[in-house]
Amino acid sequence: MNTAVLKNLKKFPLHLLFWIVVWFFFSSFFSVGSKNENFIFWFSSILSTIAIASSYVFVFHLIPNFLIAKKHWQFMLYAFYAGIFIVCAVLMTVVFGFVFFYNLEFQQMPALTKNSGVILVCVLLIIVLTSAFKILKDTYKSLDEKKTLENKFLKTQLQLKEQELKFLKMQIHPHFLFNTLNTLYGFALKKSEKAPEMILKLSSLLDYILYQVDKPLVLLQDEIGHIEDYVSLEKFRFQERLQITFNKDLIGEKLEIPPMLLLPFVENAFKHGTQIDGVLAVNINLKVDENELDVTIENTAKNNENSKKGIGLENIKKRLEMLHPKKHFLEISQEEKVFKVNLKIPIKNEA
Template sequence: MTKIIIKILKKAFLHLLFWVVVWFFFSSFFSVGSTNKNFIFWFSTLLSIISIVSSYVFVYHLIPNFLIVKKHQLFALYTFYSVIFIVCAVLMTVVFGFVFFYNLEYQKMPGLTKNSGVILVCVLLIIVLASAFKILKHNFESLEENKTLENKFLQTQLQLKEQELQFLKMQIHPHFLFNTLNTLYGFALKKSDKAPEMILKLSGLLDYILYQVDKPLVFLQDEINHIKNYISLEKSRFQDTLKVDFFIETIHDNLQIPPMLLLPFVENAFKHGTPNNGILKVKINLMLAEKHLHLQVVNSAKIKETSKKGIGLQNIQKRLEMLYQNHSMLNIHQDEKLFTVTLKIPIKNEV
């Protein structure tokens, strides 16, 4: 509250100082050739009042309500009315001095005070200066506001990117890592030849998850390769209790997508899948058609087991909203035996 009062007082002081300077300008300019100080005082005061009223009409009404909002015809019309008022007021000021201070003796009046053209130019000059300051101030404030909005927009974008990065790094469920490490431990105890290969695939997958997500786009083939590594690791863990069919059609080498966009759907199938007759079945179809990438992941499941969506699936839905707005399609369907996810996203070639 105190800051507001100080701001108002400071603004009032600056306005008062400006109009005092204007009054002294009129007094000094029109006193040339005149010794009647009483006349000069009142003459300068009346001109200052005309300038104050006219300037504030322009600064606080005509410019913000018509010129700035581009109502140019109305601004021109009201400016014309204002100029008529100013001309009449100046002429009345001349008549005031002519009647009350010089007893209708026109020749005794100072040369500058009976020249209506000069008086009118001085008053209009003050009004133009005040109006120009208002317009410049508005332009400066607009630039500052635009800069502030731009900074807020960039900050929001940065926050979204950081949030997206966190979403990405949370995609692969910790249970997968825990189970894979347990499987590796078992292979290590048996001194299996599969252990080094599993370590290599797990290392590549973790590198992709932790570091490659910083990139805005990755090659679709890289995403596919990591999906294959993920499936291979899961096969090592499930052994004969897993059946995976992965079909890929019409995929070109130069296609790019955001990183970790497809892998969470595959991870979700293993996490929420339920074995049917002792075997977990996962079917993955990936194809390109009409400049859209189509992914369908189907896994055997039970309704009780799949009633809740995994964190990866929730995150990927948020990512799709951020990346594609209304240009992507995600359908999730489940029945007594199958859980199906269908994704469709626009895609373009990038070399």
């Protein structure tokens, strides 16, 4: 059986109960001053029929097809026609009682049943109540559907953000590993005794990338530890040609940040830095102020040397927009012989 039909059948008992209550209202109200039960029965039944027909015309046709559809002029026109029908039907009901039950003796009719204005108000009251209930129900349903659609849209957006974030991480990892493996390859060719130590540090970085980076947050201390491993690898590569300072101020043990958030900036300093007078200078400063992490990374670079930053910094910008929308500060500047990155992000204390 059709779903709509089954839905309407379930509502039938409630509708029937409502109209029985309406009939009793008409019967009780218009029986005042009358002992003619037969007349009151038929009079109430006819008024109930008018109310039922008019209400369903408004509820199932005029309101959904014109009022809710914002066809206001058409709704007003058809409502006017319906009003004429209701007035005529009420007047005919009064005439029906006057002719068939009181033998044209108008004065014998109960006062309320011969007052067309009172009868019309009672019928219109029922129609207004049913129409108002329909409008409120449709409004609530519309708001509920809108909320459901918004939730679905937000859920879809969140899934897309997560997929984009995973894609950005996938881009960062090969980019970082390519540079590190190049360094290790150079030492292997030279058969350097430092190659085993480099492999150990690289394995630690690989463990971080493969098993920790999918977590939403990691300890800031862990991120710093892997930055130090990376810096050690670069020290092996540059030897005396590298001058580096790494300052860590007020770094708590329980502070957390998204993984691989700082490492790409450090990597960029080494990859795109320029040796001035035979030395590459890199300065890294980390400072925690209340619930904010302030990171400054500087490296020597000739003008326009860092204009092409590769995919690393561009991806990290996108990650920051997704992770901390409008809550982070990132400034990248090129001064004379110095390339500078300043990042400020909110941090979470695990404790």
